[in-house]
Amino acid sequence: RDLEARHRRLARQLEDTQRSYEELEARLVEAEAEAERLAAERISDRDRAVSAERTLLRAVEPPALHHQALEENAQLRAALQDLRDKDASRETVLNLERRRWAEDERKLKEAEARRGRAFRDAEAKAVAAQEARDSALSEAARADGELRRRQADWCQEREALQAGQLRLHAAEADVRERDKEIQRVLAEFKDLERRYE
Incomplete structure (x- = not known):
């Protein structure tokens, strides 16, 4: 029963691990989508900045607007x-998030490996316990058969002993009867001797 309870507990833990892994995969998909969006925004922002810088470089300003152009150039460079x-x-x-996801995935795989090993160990122990139980049942059946055989032998011996006792009682009764007959014959013989004298 303990092994079965542990087996069910490990099965539930495996299901929880599977759900966590699926949630992590979903988060990873969302993060990849977010990374793609951020990359697209980064490319778009970079393209706009480069385009503005090129436009500024291509512009030919009159001397009167030179100072304003320099300020706008500085602002564009700052932007x-x-x-x-x-x-x-x-x-x-994004790199930190990727490392965190990789670490979570590594921990999840390690937990799955540990749970898998624990499940296999529990299964092996359950098989060993079942084999030990079967062996004990077989030994008990053999011992029960041996006990029954000995009980049958004892019953036969008891019946033989009872029959021997009956024969012994019969022989004793026969001996007593013969002893009585002998005593009677002796008494008759003594009576004849006395009469003869």
């Missing part, structure tokens, strides 16, 4: 750097 920083930050977060 481009900000986009690059955001892109690097997103990439860092």
Whole structure:
């Protein structure tokens, strides 16, 4: 019963592990979709920044607007750097999330391996216990058969003993009868001797 309960408990744990693995797979799919979206946004932002920078570089400003162009150029460069920083930050977060997912998947696989080993060990122990039980039942059946055989032999011996006792009683009764006959004959012989004298 303990092994069966442990077997059911391991089965439930395996089902929980399977559900956790499926949830992790779903989260991984969502994360990959989010990563693709972030990558698309990053490419789009980078393309816009590069396009703006190229437009700025291609622009030919009059001398009067040179200072304003320099300021706009600095602003565009700052915006481009900000986009690059955001892109690097997103990439860092995504890498951290990927490492975390990989670690979760590794732990989940290790847990599944441990549970698999525990399940196999429990199954092997259950098989060994069943074999020991079958062996004990076989030994008990053999001992019961031996006991029954000895009981039958004892019954036969008791019947033979009872028959011998009956024959012994009959022989004793016969001896007593013959002893009485002998005593009677002796008495008659003594009486004849006395009469003869």
